[in-house]
Amino acid sequence: MMENAWIIPLFPLISFLLLLLLGKRLKESSAYIGIAFTLFSLIFSLLVLGDRFTSPTYKTGAEWLKIGDVRIRAGFEVNQLNALMLVIVSLVSFLVHMYSKGYMQGEKRFSVFYAYLGLFTFAMLGLVISPNLLQLYVFWELVGLGSFLLIGFYFYKEEAKQAAKKAFIMTRIGDVGLFIGMILLFWETGSFEYDAIFKAAHEGNLSEGMITLTAILIFIGAMGKSGQFPLHTWLPDAMEGPTPVSALIHAATMVAAGVYLVASMFPLFSESSTAMLIVAATGAFTAIFAASIGLVQTDIKRVLAYSTVSQLGYMMLALGTAGYVAGVFHLMTHAFFKALLFLAAGSVIHAVHTQNIEEMGGLWKKLRITGPLFLIGTLAISGVPLFSGFFSKDEILVSAWNHGNYFLFLLALIAAFFTAFYMFRLFFLVFAGVPKKEAGNVHESPASMTIPMLVLGVLAIVSGYVNTPWFGTFLGDWLTKGNTYLEHGHGDSPVWIMLAATIVSLAGIILAYLIYSKRTISRDWLGGQGSMLHNILFNKYYADEFYNLSIVRLTGILGVFFSYIDRFIVEGLVSLVTGTVQKLGKMGSRMQTGQVQQYGTIAFFGLAVLLILFALTGGIFE
Amino acid sequence: MNSVPLSAYLVLALILFCIGLYGALTKRNAVIVLISIELMLNAVNINLVAFSKLGTAPSISGQIFTLFTITVAAVEAAVGLAILMSLYNRRKTVNVDEMDQLKH
Numbered sequence: 001m002m003e004n005a006w007i008i009p010l011f012p013l014i015s016f017l018l019l020l021l022l023g024k025r026l027k028e029s030s031a032y033i034g035i036a037f038t039l040f041s042l043i044f045s046l047l048v049l050g051d052r053f054t055s056p057t058y059k060t061g062a063e064w065l066k067i068g069d070v071r072i073r074a075g076f077e078v079n080q081l082n083a084l085m086l087v088i089v090s091l092v093s094f095l096v097h098m099y100s101k102g103y104m105q106g107e108k109r110f111s112v113f114y115a116y117l118g119l120f121t122f123a124m125l126g127l128v129i130s131p132n133l134l135q136l137y138v139f140w141e142l143v144g145l146g147s148f149l150l151i152g153f154y155f156y157k158e159e160a161k162q163a164a165k166k167a168f169i170m171t172r173i174g175d176v177g178l179f180i181g182m183i184l185l186f187w188e189t190g191s192f193e194y195d196a197i198f199k200a201a202h203e204g205n206l207s208e209g210m211i212t213l214t215a216i217l218i219f220i221g222a223m224g225k226s227g228q229f230p231l232h233t234w235l236p237d238a239m240e241g242p243t244p245v246s247a248l249i250h251a252a253t254m255v256a257a258g259v260y261l262v263a264s265m266f267p268l269f270s271e272s273s274t275a276m277l278i279v280a281a282t283g284a285f286t287a288i289f290a291a292s293i294g295l296v297q298t299d300i301k302r303v304l305a306y307s308t309v310s311q312l313g314y315m316m317l318a319l320g321t322a323g324y325v326a327g328v329f330h331l332m333t334h335a336f337f338k339a340l341l342f343l344a345a346g347s348v349i350h351a352v353h354t355q356n357i358e359e360m361g362g363l364w365k366k367l368r369i370t371g372p373l374f375l376i377g378t379l380a381i382s383g384v385p386l387f388s389g390f391f392s393k394d395e396i397l398v399s400a401w402n403h404g405n406y407f408l409f410l411l412a413l414i415a416a417f418f419t420a421f422y423m424f425r426l427f428f429l430v431f432a433g434v435p436k437k438e439a440g441n442v443h444e445s446p447a448s449m450t451i452p453m454l455v456l457g458v459l460a461i462v463s464g465y466v467n468t469p470w471f472g473t474f475l476g477d478w479l480t481k482g483n484t485y486l487e488h489g490h491g492d493s494p495v496w497i498m499l500a501a502t503i504v505s506l507a508g509i510i511l512a513y514l515i516y517s518k519r520t521i522s523r524d525w526l527g528g529q530g531s532m533l534h535n536i537l538f539n540k541y542y543a544d545e546f547y548n549l550s551i552v553r554l555t556g557i558l559g560v561f562f563s564y565i566d567r568f569i570v571e572g573l574v575s576l577v578t579g580t581v582q583k584l585g586k587m588g589s590r591m592q593t594g595q596v597q598q599y600g601t602i603a604f605f606g607l608a609v610l611l612i613l614f615a616l617t618g619g620i621f622e
Numbered sequence: 623m624n625s626v627p628l629s630a631y632l633v634l635a636l637i638l639f640c641i642g643l644y645g646a647l648t649k650r651n652a653v654i655v656l657i658s659i660e661l662m663l664n665a666v667n668i669n670l671v672a673f674s675k676l677g678t679a680p681s682i683s684g685q686i687f688t689l690f691t692i693t694v695a696a697v698e699a700a701v702g703l704a705i706l707m708s709l710y711n712r713r714k715t716v717n718v719d720e721m722d723q724l725k726h
Contacts, residue, residue: 592725593725604643
């Protein structure tokens with residue numbers, strides 16, 4: 001089965017091409033094409049994953065380019081991480097395809113939406129089975145394109161247009177880092193293949209500084225895609241896209257590409273403690289930074305977006321503290337519960353037609369299916385025991401603790417408290433209390449939307465049990481088996497960490513309950529609306545304003561400067577050349593008067609001049 | 623008998639040629655221009671005859687050449703005058719300045 005893994009990304013590509021050709025005619029039935037092809041992908045991915053349990057890593061490829069002695073190969077690889085990612089991506093993509101059928105009903109460009117989904121899924125699946133950096137980079141850019149198209153799907157809305165542009169440009173900034181890192185690695189090792197790079201790094205063929213430099217450059221690429229500080233600002237804005245897109249791209253797959261990249265380049269990172277520290281510090285800072293912004297946002301999707309940024313920070317922290325298994329584990333559980341949360345949020349928006357949580361309330365009784373599912377997602381992300389997020393978060397905390405970086409551990413713990421608090425603030429504001437609006441026509445979503453949520457709800461609970469300190473670390477053992485560069489962090493996991501995580505998350509939940517449901521604590525006890533703290537958080541630490549004033553303004557000034565150079569110096573030179581030629585031509589044409597006698601005179605004088613020259617120089621008689 | 627030197631013939635031919643050239647380049651009337659061209663041709667004829675009698679290697683071929691030239695010049699004058707006639711019929715002018723249609 002594994003030798004046929006290359007076919008998995010091709011299914012969504014076929015769906016994309018078919019919908020491009022036939023979309024106009026198929027209209028809303030194009031959903032079936034998209035769903036069918038992603039289902040094929042999912043089945044194949046599951047088969048591949050099943051195979052991978054018993055057989056070793058499969059890798060194949062053919063020569064792609066040959067320039068002198070340089071050979072560049074293309075192919076695909078199925079290792080543990082790839083196989084797992086294939087299943088996550090195709091599963092979430094399949095569920096989102098299904099969900100969109102209900103959510104996007106009545107949309108004019110319905111088939112275009114499905115075509116874009118297909119393109120994006122193709123790119124993401126292609127990315128995860130790439131065996132070398134160059135191929136990964138190609139799909140990496142395709143993923144960026146897919147997200148650009150999907151975020152800007154409502155391109156007639158100014159915000160969506162801006163958000164799409166912002167997402168594309170911000171991730172491009174990161175991509176430059178990845179590109180430079182990739183070229184540097186190729187320069188040093190002569191290969192794009194992961195194995196060759198890891199081997200060179202492991203055997204000391206690369207200098208210490210070079211490893212650190214390339215690792216950091218690659219991490220900059222991951223920062224762009226995974227919305228790590230300071231390149232995080234595009235992710236919340238990307239919520240302008242349709243909600244299923246937010247679930248697919250900005251929760252489960254695309255933003256996971258950055259984490260996946262760091263995970264698959266992990267052997268390189270682990271050779272440099274500086275790079276690891278930077279990854280961990282960036283992750284921890286992003287986790288707490290985004291979580292604090294999430295505390296005050298009022299748009300349901302934006303709260304989720306900031307929680308995504310924060311959770312991605314968690315994963316980076318895990319990877320940076322040598323918790324390879326923890327990072328990948330959280331990537332998996334997060335994909336499920338965050339997709340669930342986004343889909344449930346979409347269902348809420350579908351029902352009440354607003355995204356402002358201040359205008360919602362009392363939806364628990366109206367949305368009998370969405371409500372409990374949203375609660376499951378919220379419990380999972382808050383790290384309440386027995387839910388999937390609890391196990392993966394615990395693993396991360398343990399890894400941070402065992403690595404000996406207690407400050408980062410503390411940050412992660414506080415971020416966990418924030419997470420529990422803002423997620424339950426969201427939950428109570430949306431589902432508890434009394435309805436704020438005239439909500440007579442609130443109704444539950446159709447089955448095509450609730451079934452994917454049910455599947456994800458189940459996964460959000462059970463997916464944590466593949467790697468627990470109680471029933472065995474099956475996932476961790478499997479992920480690290482046979483990989484010479486990875487060691488399973490089997491360090492002891494103190495029970496008190498698990499207890500601390502539980503207490504912290506329960507404290508967050510209780511605080512949220514007291515403030516937003518019971519209202520025994522005033523909402524403004526730490527600073528109400530209009531206070532400085534609230535303003536800073538509500539305006540996202542003024543990061544956007546800062547970028548606008550510094551980088552955007554500077555670039556604008558530079559752009560104006562260069563446009564003047566272009567207009568006056570470059571264009572001046574060009575028009576000087578054309579002007580001269582034109583003048584010469586005009587002069588020549590003015591000599592052509594059609595007067596025979598003038599021609600004769602000129603010919604005669606020309607001959608005379610020639611003869612005089614001849615006579616003076618001696619001519620041919622000399 | 624042979625008292626006139628070669629240079630005298632050559633100077634005569636030079637003067638004749640220059641007059642012809644001046645007329646061909648400056649006169650407005652096309653008939654005068656044609657006549658001036660004839661003058662230039664005849665200046666050449668004088669040179670040919672003079673060299674055939676008094677040149678470094680005298681030979682009869684120069685005089686025969688002259689006969690040819692005179693014939694060709696007559697033909698040329700006939701054709702030129704015919705063109706001029708039809709041009710005059712069309713444009714009602716013999717002014718060379720106005721004959722610049724080939725420019726376009």
